[in-house]
Amino acid sequence: MAGSGEGVSLAARIRGFGPLLRKTLRQIGATRLVVTAIFLILGLAFARYSWNVMLAKDAERALFDVRLLLASPRVETDPRIAMVTFTEDTLRLTGRRSPLDRSMLAKGLLALDRMKPKAIGIDILVDQPTPEDQILIDAFRTMKTPTYLGFASHATNTTFMTLDQENFLRDFLRQTKPGNVHPTSIRLLADDDGVMRSWPNQPRELPPLMANSLTGGGEQFRSYQGSIRYRLPKFADRPVFDKFPIEIIANPDLIEAFRPQIEGRYIMIGGDIPDVDQFITPASRIQKGETTIGLEIHATLLAQMLDNIMPRKIPGWGLWLIALSVIALGALTAVSNMKIWKLGLLLLVQAGAIAAVPFIWQFHGIDTQGLPVFGWLIGWVFAYSAVGTAARGIGSEQRNFAQSALGKYLPGDIAKDIMKNPERLQLHGEKREIYALFSDLEGFTKLSHQIEPEMVAFLLNKYLDVLSETVLEHGGTIDKFVGDAIVAFWGAPISRPDDCERAVRCAVAMYEAGEQFRREAPEGVPPIGVTRVGVHFGEAIVGNFGGEGRIQYTALGDSMNTASRLEGANKYLKTKTLVSDTVVERSALSCFRPVGRIAVSGRSTPMEVFEPVFDFSETAVQQFTDIFRRYDAGDEGALAEFEKMATENPDDKALANLIERLREVGPGGYSALDK
Numbered sequence: 322m323a324g325s326g327e328g329v330s331l332a333a334r335i336r337g338f339g340p341l342l343r344k345t346l347r348q349i350g351a352t353r354l355v356v357t358a359i360f361l362i363l364g365l366a367f368a369r370y371s372w373n374v375m376l377a378k379d380a381e382r383a384l385f386d387v388r389l390l391l392a393s394p395r396v397e398t399d400p401r402i403a404m405v406t407f408t409e410d411t412l413r414l415t416g417r418r419s420p421l422d423r424s425m426l427a428k429g430l431l432a433l434d435r436m437k438p439k440a441i442g443i444d445i446l447v448d449q450p451t452p453e454d455q456i457l458i459d460a461f462r463t464m465k466t467p468t469y470l471g472f473a474s475h476a477t478n479t480t481f482m483t484l485d486q487e488n489f490l491r492d493f494l495r496q497t498k499p500g501n502v503h504p505t506s507i508r509l510l511a512d513d514d515g516v517m518r519s520w521p522n523q524p525r526e527l528p529p530l531m532a533n534s535l536t537g538g539g540e541q542f543r544s545y546q547g548s549i550r551y552r553l554p555k556f557a558d559r560p561v562f563d564k565f566p567i568e569i570i571a572n573p574d575l576i577e578a579f580r581p582q583i584e585g586r587y588i589m590i591g592g593d594i595p596d597v598d599q600f601i602t603p604a605s606r607i608q609k610g611e612t613t614i615g616l617e618i619h620a621t622l623l624a625q626m627l628d629n630i631m632p633r634k635i636p637g638w639g640l641w642l643i644a645l646s647v648i649a650l651g652a653l654t655a656v657s658n659m660k661i662w663k664l665g666l667l668l669l670v671q672a673g674a675i676a677a678v679p680f681i682w683q684f685h686g687i688d689t690q691g692l693p694v695f696g697w698l699i700g701w702v703f704a705y706s707a708v709g710t711a712a713r714g715i716g717s718e719q720r721n722f723a724q725s726a727l728g729k730y731l732p733g734d735i736a737k738d739i740m741k742n743p744e745r746l747q748l749h750g751e752k753r754e755i756y757a758l759f760s761d762l763e764g765f766t767k768l769s770h771q772i773e774p775e776m777v778a779f780l781l782n783k784y785l786d787v788l789s790e791t792v793l794e795h796g797g798t799i800d801k802f803v804g805d806a807i808v809a810f811w812g813a814p815i816s817r818p819d820d821c822e823r824a825v826r827c828a829v830a831m832y833e834a835g836e837q838f839r840r841e842a843p844e845g846v847p848p849i850g851v852t853r854v855g856v857h858f859g860e861a862i863v864g865n866f867g868g869e870g871r872i873q874y875t876a877l878g879d880s881m882n883t884a885s886r887l888e889g890a891n892k893y894l895k896t897k898t899l900v901s902d903t904v905v906e907r908s909a910l911s912c913f914r915p916v917g918r919i920a921v922s923g924r925s926t927p928m929e930v931f932e933p934v935f936d937f938s939e940t941a942v943q944q945f946t947d948i949f950r951r952y953d954a955g956d957e958g959a960l961a962e963f964e965k966m967a968t969e970n971p972d973d974k975a976l977a978n979l980i981e982r983l984r985e986v987g988p989g990g991y992s993a994l995d996k
Contacts (some may be wrong), residue, residue, distance in 0.1 A: 338439045338771035357711040361648060362704025368644035370697025372387045380695040382514060384679070386603035389518075389548070389690075392683040393604060394889070395555040401588050401627060403563040403619050405429060405570050406593035414568055421445060421592065423453035427460035428571035429590065433541035433996065434466050435576055440794065441468045441533040442623075444507050444591030444598070444616045446447070447493050448473075448486035469505035469534040470480055470494065473673040477524050478506065505534035517600045517618055518690060520546050533625040535587050536807070539626045548633055548690045549618070550625045551604055563618050567892025572919065573605035579648045588621060591616030604880075606701065632688035640693070647675070647697045651704030656712050750864030755812035755876060756824035757857050757884035758797065760831050762805040763850025765890070771847050781805060784838055788852070791834050795827035800875050807831075808884075810876050813863040821858070825900060828854040829933050832897045850895060858903040879923070886994075887930065892995050894919070894930070894982075902929040912937065914980050918991035927991035932975060 371377040407421050415422035426445070431443060446455070447470065461468065472494075494504055506528050510521040521529055523543055533539050553559050563582060567590065568975045569575060569584075592598055592614065599612035616856045635643075650671060657664065675697050683689045762784060769777045785802055792799055792809045796817065800808040809827075810818035835852025842849050859880030866875055887899040894916055913931035920927040934942065944967075952959035960983060967976050982992045 328919065338555075340346040348567035353711050354973055357707045360703050361652070364651070364700035364707070365644055365648050367703065368647050368696045368700025370695060371642055371699065372691055377695055377699070379514070381693060382512070382516070382518075384688050385518070385692070386607055388680055388683040390553075390607050391602045391680065392797060393551050393553050396552045396561060397555050399552075399560050399562055399620075402563065402584060402623055403582060403588055404616055404620055404770055405433070405504065405567050405588055405590045405691065406592075406614075406616065407591070408566050409595070411566060411568050411827060412594065417982035420447075420449060420451055423447070423457040423569060426590070427453070428456045428529060429567040430457075430460050430464060430468070432573060432576055433583060434464050434572050436580045438583050438586050438588040440535045440537075440587055441466050442505060442535050442587070442589045443468065443470045444589060444619055446471050446482075446486075446490065446507070448482065448490050448491065458493070458496050461502045462500040464501045466501065467535075467537075467562075468500075468502045469531060470497075470502055471507040471531070472504035472528055473507065474527060477527055489743055490972055493812060493993070503534065504528045505531045505618065506805060507531055507615070509618055511600060515601050516606055517549065517602050517613075517770065520622065520911065523545055530622065531589070531619045532626045535589075535623055536626055539629075541631065542626050545631055548688045549621060550628075550632065551601075551628050552624065553603060553604060554855050562617060574597055589616055589620050589623070591619075630686075634688045634690075635654040635682075635692065640691075642696070644693070644700060647701050648704040650703040652708040655705045655707075655709035659747075666776055671701070672698075677772050702799075717815050721793060724926055750862040750866065750877070751874075752860055753813045753816075753863045754858065755810040755861050755880060756820055757859070757876065757880045758792075758807075758809045758811075758824055758828060758831075758854065759881070759884040760807045760828075760835075760852055760854045761888050761942050762835065762852055765805040765850065768847055768849065776843070776846065780842070780849075782833075784937065787834050787838055788831050791830050792827055795823045796832065797823065797827055798874075801873070801882075806888075808881065810861070810863075810881075813876065814874075815862075819909075821904060825910060825912075825933050826906065827937060828900070829899045830855050836991055853888050853896075854898045855884045855889070855891065856900040856904055858901065858907060859882040859883065882923050883921070883928075885924060890919055890994055893978075894932075895978040896932045898933055899930050900933060904930070905931050911939050911942060914942055915949045916975060917982055917986075920991055920993045922994075952983060953988050957988065960984070 339773060367377070369372065372381050390449070407425075411425065412418050412421075415425050425441075428781045429442070441464075447454075461470075473482045475482050475486070475487045477944065494502065506523065508521050508523070508527065508530065509517065510519075511517045520542070521530070521544060523533075528534065533542055533773070546650045554561050564584070565579070570579060572915050593616065598615040600615060600618055602613050604619075654664075654667060654671065659665070675694065679689045679692050679694045683693075765781075772780075785807065786803065789799055789806050797809040798809050798813065800810055802808075811817075817823070831854050839849045839851070857880055857902055859878070861878035861880045863874040863876045864874070866873055867875070883901065887901060891897060891899055896916060900913065901915070910933070912933050912935050914934050914937065916930055916932050918927045918929050937945075948959045948962045948966075952963070960980065963976065963980050963983070967973060967980055970976060983990075986992055
């Protein structure tokens with residue numbers, strides 16, 4: 322029995338929560354609720370995507386660089402890798418700057434080959450001829466050590482590699498056969514701020530990256546694009562990688578002296594020349610502002626691959642979960658009712674957690690590049706500020722306004738605007754240019770006499786609910802319901818640049834929603850008619866009309882009547898949706914085919930009408946329009962083209978009807994409709 326009592330108590334608490342929530346939302350007000358939701362969404366978006374936001378991205382990168390620098394391991398000189406470089410002294414010695422002296426490279430390779438390294442990678446592009454080419458080719462042909470020569474293609478590096486250079490490099494590689502020389506990609510990609518943080522993408526049309534090539538494995542790194550794992554020297558006088566000038570290595574008298582530093586190691590050859598192939602790394606950016614040669618970047622990638630370290634990234638769903646938690650934390654803190662010192666302590670704890678957790682993750686092998694830490698902070702501030710403002714907004718102004726509006730009918734989509742601008746509740750109208758829409762369900766009155774009243778109410782409510790949602794989804798204002806008809810408009814109380822497109826797309830969507838409604842009708846219900854829609858652009862008087870005790874936000878005028886006439890004209894023109902020429906003139910869409918001119922009741926002059934056909938290609942619409950314009954200009958032979966088109970499209974009843982009317986009225990004529 323105790324359990325039963327607890328269950329009742331819990332159920333009662335749950336039932337009591339609903340009215341409390343509704344009351345709170347009413348007190349906040351629709352406008353503040355929308356604004357709060359917008360700020361929460363903005364905060365959530367910032368907490369998830371700040372790496373994609375200008376300025377915020379710079380802050381995120383700076384925070385990541387600090388984390389990476391502090392988490393970078395300090396190591397002794399790596400005994401597996403050594404670099405052999407062309408330096409400024411080498412250039413002075415050889416008298417060559419660009420291209421680098423290839424005879425010196427050949428001598429260095431032959432000397433290295435005798436020292437028996439594990440493999441050799443060359444971060445140099447042989448992309449243009451020099452007098453020493455044959456010397457280098459001969460050296461390559463004799464290499465016993467697996468050697469990988471830098472390769473780049475015009476397709477993947479259009480800025481620095483022409484097609485002629487690529488062809489020369491390919492031909493050069495062919496001439497090294499049957500040596501032990503292979504191409505390798507030397508592609509490195511810095512971020513748009515010039516800092517090397519990530520492994521480059523490796524297009525499959527390129528050979529493997531130098532690190533992959535030298536190891537002959539590491540297939541998992543072939544598609545890896547995570548952060549580079551930089552290492553720092555443990556001692557200032559002992560670099561992470563040994564580095565030897567090539568002119569010393571090339572000296573045959575020093576081969577035996579250098580053999581212990583070369584044998585069994587991966588050797589990487591390239592330039593160490595100021596202003597050439599230089600990169601900024603997170604560490605050099607923060608510590609000294611010095612650059613790092615591309616060869617050392619390749620060596621770092623190789624070391625990371627040899628260590629088989631691929632820092633894990635937090636998956637996308639995890640980032641969303643964290644972002645949602647941060648926003649929820651900010652919102653809950655804003656509405657927490659605690660003493661100021663407790664609130665201050667809580668804020669310090671939360672700020673410390675947001676700052677510290679990414680560092681902890683970075684130190685524990687999680688790749689925090691892409692982690693929106695700055696975004697979390699801004700998102701938290703957005704949530705805290707938005708919810709705090711909304712909470713403080715539950716005051717006398719909203720309560721007084723709610724009381725003054727009590728018992729008055731206000732459409733939901735207008736209430737937001739009036740809550741923001743209470744003065745709009747005054748009874749007055751204003752002249753506005755609007756896009757008026759009128760829809761009707763064919764034959765519903767007749768249908769209502771054939772089924773039970775309960776089913777009539779069920780069908781009508783469901784139909785109006787579906788079509789109302791369609792209007793609201795497209796930003797329209799619902800004016801009124803007239804039986805099964807819906808009257809709506811765009812352009813008031815708020816106008817948007819794309820109101821025309823919204824109205825047209827809504828009209829077509831309402832027809833399609835009506836068709837779906839017909840297909841899903843309950844069993845036993847007679848066939849339901851089609852939904853017809855008319856749209857017209859014109860002036861109307863828009864405002865709150867009615868007595869002091871009951872008002873309605875509505876539009877009055879010829880534009881509303883014309884939209885109604887257009888809806889009715891669908892029946893005679895065999896169309897589903899019609900728009901007037903005033904709509905087409907203002908639309909950026911190209912989906913309207915002309916269906917003639919009509920004269921309707923209430924208008925003194927005929928008007929040209931169009932049918933939106935989103936399933937037609939732009940070319941098909943243009944072809945249809947061109948034929949109509951030619952006929953309208955007096956080319957009666959154009960009618961034969963319409964007839965051929967109708968033969969090819971027997972289900973196009975609107976086209977067949979158009980042909981019949983054109984025969985009756987002739988070029989430039991119009992059809993007079995009863996409605």
